[in-house]
Each structure stands twice: as C-alpha cells, then as structure tokens.
Amino acid sequence: xxxxxxxxxxxxxxxxxxxxxxxxxxxxxxxxxxxxxxxxxxxxxxxxxxxxxxxxxxxxxxxxxxxxxxxxxxxxxxxxxxxxxxxxxxxxxxxxxxxxxxxxxxxxxxxxxxxxxxxxxxxxxxxxxxxxxxxxxxxxxxxxxxxxxxxxxxxxxxxxxxxxxxxxxxxxxxxxxxxxxxxxxxxxxxxxxxxxxxxxxxxxxxxxxx
Numbered sequence: 001x002x003x004x005x006x007x008x009x010x011x012x013x014x015x016x017x018x019x020x021x022x023x024x025x026x027x028x029x030x031x032x033x034x035x036x037x038x039x040x041x042x043x044x045x046x047x048x049x050x051x052x053x054x055x056x057x058x059x060x061x062x063x064x065x066x067x068x069x070x071x072x073x074x075x076x077x078x079x080x081x082x083x084x085x086x087x088x089x090x091x092x093x094x095x096x097x098x099x100x101x102x103x104x105x106x107x108x109x110x111x112x113x114x115x116x117x118x119x120x121x122x123x124x125x126x127x128x129x130x131x132x133x134x135x136x137x138x139x140x141x142x143x144x145x146x147x148x149x150x151x152x153x154x155x156x157x158x159x160x161x162x163x164x165x166x167x168x169x170x171x172x173x174x175x176x177x178x179x180x181x182x183x184x185x186x187x188x189x190x191x192x193x194x195x196x197x198x199x200x201x202x203x204x205x206x207x208x209x210x
Contacts, residue, residue: 004127005096008104012039013081015111021073026110026185035107036076037068042103043084101127102134105176106183113188120190123176132175135182136160138210142182145207148199152178169195169203184209 021033030038045064068076084090090100112118123131132154135142143150143162150163153172162182171181173191181189186204193200 004130005100005104008101008108009083010081012104012108012111013077015108016080017077019111019115023111024114025107026114026188027107032111033073033076034065034069035110036073036080037065037071039104039107040068040076040079041065043088043090044079046088098134101130102138102179102183105131106180106185109176109180109185109188113185120177123174128175131179132158135175135179139182142209147202147206148195150203152182154178167196167199169193169199171203182208 016032016036019032021031021036023032025032025035027035027038041061041064045068047060089095112121135152139152139160139162146163146165148163149165149168150161151168151170152160152162153170154175155172171178171191171193173181173189177189177191181191184207186206186208193203195203
C-alpha cells in the first residue's frame with residue numbers, strides 16, 4: 001500500500017474504533033458500523049461493490065452490506081486495517097493510491113466531523129497537492145449535478161472548473177476542504193463561496209459527488 005492511502009486507512013480504522021459502532025457519520029446518515037461495512041464490501045466484494053454506482057447491482061450490494069453490517073464491529077475494523085486480499089485490484093500500489101487515498105480521507109473526515117468537538121487537521125503539503133491533482137481529474141464528475149456553474153480555487157490561485165454554467169459560484173479552500181465539498185460534504189467543508197446568494201444556496205444543498 002502506498003504512503004497516503006495506507007496512512008488514511010489506518011487513521012480511518014483508528015477513528016472508527018474510538019467512535020464506536022453506533023456513532024454518527026456524515027456519510028448518507030450511516031452509523032460508524034455501516035460505514036465500516038461499506039469500506040470492507042468495497043474492497044472484498046467486487047461482485048457487489050458495483051452496486052455503489054450501478055442500479056442493476058443494487059440488490060446484491062444491499063445483501064452484502066447487510067451481511068457485513070451484522071459482523072462483529074471489531075472484525076470490520078481489523079479487515080480495514082489489514083487491507084484488501086492479495087487477489088484484489090486494491091492490493092496493487094498504484095490502484096490503491098489512486099482509488100483509496102481520497103476515499104479514506106473523505107471517510108475519515110466523515111467520522112471526525114460528525115463529532116461536536118472536531119477541528120480541521122493540517123494536511124502535509126505533499127498530500128494536499130496529491131488531493132488537488134485527483135480533484136482536478138474528478139472535478140467534472142463530482143460536479144456534474146451542480147445546479148450552477150462551479151469553479152474550485154486553491155488559496156494559491158490554482159483553479160479547476162467542476163461545472164460549466166451560469167451563474168457561477170467560486171469555492172475557495174485548501175484541497176482537502178474542496179475535496180469534501182465536491183464529495184457532497186458541503187456543510188462540513190471549511191471553504192469560502194463567492195457568487196449570487198441564490199446560486200450559493202442552491203450549490204450548498206446540491207447532491208454533489210460520485
């Protein structure tokens with residue numbers, strides 16, 4: 001496993017363990033147990049994980065989620081910590097970094113920011129740049145359902161267009177915060193929004209993400 005993905009994986013496992021199975025998260029109203037089950041199903045049940053994006057596999061995904069949610073919470077945490085089986089595509093370093101660094105970062109923040117006493121963590125510059133690089137590639141996909149034009153901007157001035165249209169809202173923040181915003185965690189992201197009041201209101205409640 002690559003450095004960023006491994007670090008975020010272990011942090012996610014620690015956060016889930018300390019939060020407890022019934023703790024709330026920012027992810028689709030799931031508890032920590034359900035979020036843990038999602039992570040494990042995604043890596044260990046490729047036959048069902050496709051249901052995350054494809055309706056035709058939704059029933060299979062629901063069944064797998066029910067099976068894993070029923071497992072002991074400690075077992076789910078251990079499966080996350082140990083990583084995917086050797087035959088999984090996620091065991092390949094390049095795929096692990098490309099698919100899991102962002103995934104685990106977002107889910108770690110799902111757990112952290114559901115707590116009343118959370119505060120932003122400072123990301124190292126290399127990881128921030130990595131998140132921005134991924135966000136540039138995914139911006140159009142995560143912003144495809146935006147009801148207005150959407151431009152992402154880093155404090156250093158770098159920008160990415162997530163959705164073309166008018167009026168335009170510009171969202172400024174660090175790459176980690178922009179990532180959370182674009183993955184549907186708008187209310188928890190520490191960002192600044194510039195644009196018409198109605199456009200900003202529409203964007204903050206829109207269904208963004210994959």
